[in-house]
Amino acid sequence: MQQQALNKQIKLVFDFDDNVKTLEVDERRLKQILVNLLTNAVKFTPSGGQVGLEVTRVVDKSAVRFTVWDTGMGISEEDLQKLFRPFVQLDSSLTREHEGTGLGLVLVYRLAALHGGGVSVESQVGQGSRFTVSIPWRSIGAYRGNTSLPQAASPAPINVSDTAADFPRPLILLAEDNQANLVLVQGILEAYGYEVIVARNGVEAIERAREERPALILMDIQMPGMGGLEAIRRIRADGEEAVAGVPIIALTALAMAGDKEHCLKAGANTYLSKPVSIRRLLELLQEFLKISNDQLEESKK
Numbered sequence: 161m162q163q164q165a166l167n168k169q170i171k172l173v174f175d176f177d178d179n180v181k182t183l184e185v186d187e188r189r190l191k192q193i194l195v196n197l198l199t200n201a202v203k204f205t206p207s208g209g210q211v212g213l214e215v216t217r218v219v220d221k222s223a224v225r226f227t228v229w230d231t232g233m234g235i236s237e238e239d240l241q242k243l244f245r246p247f248v249q250l251d252s253s254l255t256r257e258h259e260g261t262g263l264g265l266v267l268v269y270r271l272a273a274l275h276g277g278g279v280s281v282e283s284q285v286g287q288g289s290r291f292t293v294s295i296p297w298r299s300i301g302a303y304r305g306n307t308s309l310p311q312a313a314s315p316a317p318i319n320v321s322d323t324a325a326d327f328p329r330p331l332i333l334l335a336e337d338n339q340a341n342l343v344l345v346q347g348i349l350e351a352y353g354y355e356v357i358v359a360r361n362g363v364e365a366i367e368r369a370r371e372e373r374p375a376l377i378l379m380d381i382q383m384p385g386m387g388g389l390e391a392i393r394r395i396r397a398d399g400e401e402a403v404a405g406v407p408i409i410a411l412t413a414l415a416m417a418g419d420k421e422h423c424l425k426a427g428a429n430t431y432l433s434k435p436v437s438i439r440r441l442l443e444l445l446q447e448f449l450k451i452s453n454d455q456l457e458e459s460k461k
């Protein structure tokens with residue numbers, strides 16, 4: 161965060177409790193949590209302010225707390241209520257991600273929950289905010305044998321617990337050229353129990369569809385080089401039934417008249433216009449992949 165803070169003349173403060181030793185977590189997810197919170201804190205703190213990270217061990221040693229605080233604009237009581245309600249702010253934020261904290265905070269919440277932890281926030285308008293993520297303290301090895309956190313890199317089905325039936329994480333191909341959208345949607349889908357592979361243009365999308373045989377494709381229409389419509393046509397014309405028959409949801413930048421028809425004519429099963437409603441997207445995925453809520457709950461654990 162140094163560079164972003166420096167650009168705004170914000171002082172970064174780090175406070176680390178020596179009693180915190182080794183904590184077993186999913187390293188990449190914990191980093192995502194902290195980067196999300198720190199990015200928001202820097203974004204909403206005026207020049208000359210301060211942003212800090214405190215790492216403390218709860219007295220009874222049952223948890224480790226990561227608190228990101230700032231001297232920023234603060235959040236009103238009313239907005240605090242909405243903050244973690246997953247879909248309140250999401251629907252309009254996908255293509256305006258710099259404006260809202262909603263998507264990032266929902267991700268933070270999901271990732272903390274995946275660790276068996278939680279998130280709380282205290283804030284005063286004009287004074288600043290404190291976001292605290294608590295992660296249960298478990299010594300090395302404690303996770304093994306009872307819980308597997310979803311591994312982003314693992315293509316294999318994961319066990320969610322000793323008793324739950326194995327539920328393979330469905331593989332989603334996300335074809336999207338916008339880096340910010342790509343990272344956010346990938347993060348959300350992974351937090352909701354999906355495995356995600358990405359492509360940045362139509363040619364890559366076709367290649368990956370053939371190589372990896374995803375269960376479903378999310379296809380942006382506007383991409384450099386070969387766009388989504390042509391990629392959909394070529395996938396539908398593929399000689400392999402497993403490739404040609406994959407469900408495809410088209411993502412269109414603007415709901416222009418005739419857009420839907422173009423997507424469907426090219427062979428998409430349906431389309432979503434941006435800004436994409438994450439709620440609707442998750443519903444569609446479940447519908448097309450015939451995944452029950454129970455299965456998805458299991459894969460989220």
Ligand code: MN
Nearest residue numbers: 337380382383
């Ligand atoms: Mn695009």
